[in-house]
Amino acid sequence: MHLGWLIFYLASVGSASAAGNCSYKALLEHLGLGNDDIQMTSLRPVFKWKTPTFLFLDLFVTSITEVNEKAQSLSTQVTILLGWVNEYTVWNPDDFCGITLCSVKKDMVWTPDISITESIKTEFATMENQYVQLQNQGAVVTSNTFAVTTACKMNLHQFPFDVQSCTFTFQSPIHSSKELVISPFSDASFLTLSSKKAFQTQGEWELLSINTSKANVTTLGETQDQLIYKITVKRRPLLYVINFLMPVFYFLILDLASFFIDSAGGEKLGFKVTLLLSISVLLLLLQDMLPSTASDIPLIGESFSALNIILLTDAVKDTKSPPDSETDRHEERLYALDLLKQILVELQAAAAHQNQQERKCLSWTRVATIVDVIFNFLYVTTVIVFLIMLFKAWFP
Structure with missing residues (x-):
């Protein structure tokens, strides 16, 4: 009888001890935490x-x-x-x-x-x-x-x-x-x-x-x-493509299209100057958004500067148009007619001088046409090479 009570008591104590170990507090005490132990902290x-x-x-x-x-x-x-x-x-x-x-x-x-x-x-x-x-x-x-x-x-x-x-x-x-x-x-x-x-x-x-x-x-x-x-x-890059790259390519297309404008009336030069001003304004806007460092210059800034130089060169070329001497010839004819009334010999001299001037104008017109064709070919070639090199640099 007493042996049964002893077994029951030991089982109760063991159960209580096991229940006590089922808490985080008992675990922390077992690990020695919470005592400001220098070894642990x-x-x-x-x-x-x-x-x-x-x-x-x-x-x-x-x-x-x-x-x-x-x-x-x-x-x-x-x-x-x-x-x-x-x-x-x-x-x-x-x-x-x-x-x-x-x-x-x-x-x-x-x-x-x-x-x-x-x-x-x-x-x-x-x-x-x-x-x-x-x-x-x-x-x-x-x-x-x-x-x-x-x-x-x-x-x-x-x-x-x-x-x-x-x-x-x-x-x-x-x-x-x-x-x-x-x-x-x-x-x-x-x-x-x-x-x-x-x-x-x-x-x-x-x-x-x-x-x-x-x-x-x-x-x-x-x-x-x-x-x-x-x-x-x-x-x-979508924002920069829409705001900068696409307008620049449009300017290039417009500049190439300006080759088909007749330069006799002066509209071609005005068109080129307008394009040049537009690309200059775009460069000013780009300056505020373009990142910069002491050692690296973005390729887009270099390309815009090169494009500005190309447009400027093309505009300067168009200012050197062939000389228009129609007014001068007209005045010379009137002057020759006046002289014809006075001296017949002077009429022959004026006619000879007029023929010489016409031959000079014709020769300068041919030279200007040849120079214009050569420049247009070089301009188109430069633009194509420039775009190819730019594309390879951005997408190697």
């Missing part, structure tokens, strides 16, 4: 100091807020996922009613010091995540969304059909590669696909790819791990 979480801490990182680009070509900077919103191994936060789920995950505040455990070396300005895009997630195998996971402005060297020669590549280099300012090993958690294709799905803006820039690579850098005699993310973005 400040020191690298390894049993042996020679053992490196393995940090895994993922970078997701959720939006591109600004690309400043003159300042050579890229502003993005990114989500950074961090995971590392903590040898002190390992437990057996069977001892705690199957608990495998537990969320605690960041200040209760050690967190790695990671920074972006290209960062000009970094701030939390949303409220800072105050928690990390503990897993029973010893993994610690956390994530945050940042608004990051980074330095980015840009090549604007192919504007507006340019593709820019900017890097995010993650590195610990303190720990060497013997203490902290940084590696990517996901591959490049997964990061690219996930970022495109989560992309929140459809502005001027399109995300093409995210690539990862690892490198080492030596600082103060110590080698440190670097994880480099290469962000490749492409400009959407």
Whole structure:
């Protein structure tokens, strides 16, 4: 009888003990968290100091807020996922009613010091995540969304059909590669696909790819791990094509059509001057929107300047039209008739002089016609070569 009561008592105590272990509080007490233990909060979480801490990182680009070509900077919103191994936060789920995950505040455990070396300005895009997630195998996971402005060297020669590549280099300012090993958690294709799905803006820039690579850098005699993310973005050129490229091509077509205008009446020269003024106004508008740097000049600016020179040369050519001596001949005839009344000999001399002038005018007219045909051929050839070279430069 007493033996039965003893078995019942022991079973009751065991059940109560098992029920007590089914709480996060019991798990935290088992792990030694919440006691401001310097070993848990400040020191690298390894049993042996020679053992490196393995940090895994993922970078997701959720939006591109600004690309400043003159300042050579890229502003993005990114989500950074961090995971590392903590040898002190390992437990057996069977001892705690199957608990495998537990969320605690960041200040209760050690967190790695990671920074972006290209960062000009970094701030939390949303409220800072105050928690990390503990897993029973010893993994610690956390994530945050940042608004990051980074330095980015840009090549604007192919504007507006340019593709820019900017890097995010993650590195610990303190720990060497013997203490902290940084590696990517996901591959490049997964990061690219996930970022495109989560992309929140459809502005001027399109995300093409995210690539990862690892490198080492030596600082103060110590080698440190670097994880480099290469962000490749492409400009959407539709706005610039409609506002600038199409009008320029229209001007070229109108200038080619002006070859069929008769130059005797003066309308051709006025038409060319109007085209020249129009392209000059377009250049002034382009100056406000054209990105510029100290070393790279956009190809579109060079092409507009070349086009302006071509139109100016064509307009100057048209000002040198063949001499029109009809009025002079008429005055000479009247003068010759007056002289005929006085002296017959002077009439013969005037007639000879008139024939000589007509032969000179005819020869100059032929020379001007030949020069005009040659210039028109060279002009059309120059425009075709110019457009072919421009197309190859934009779309190699």
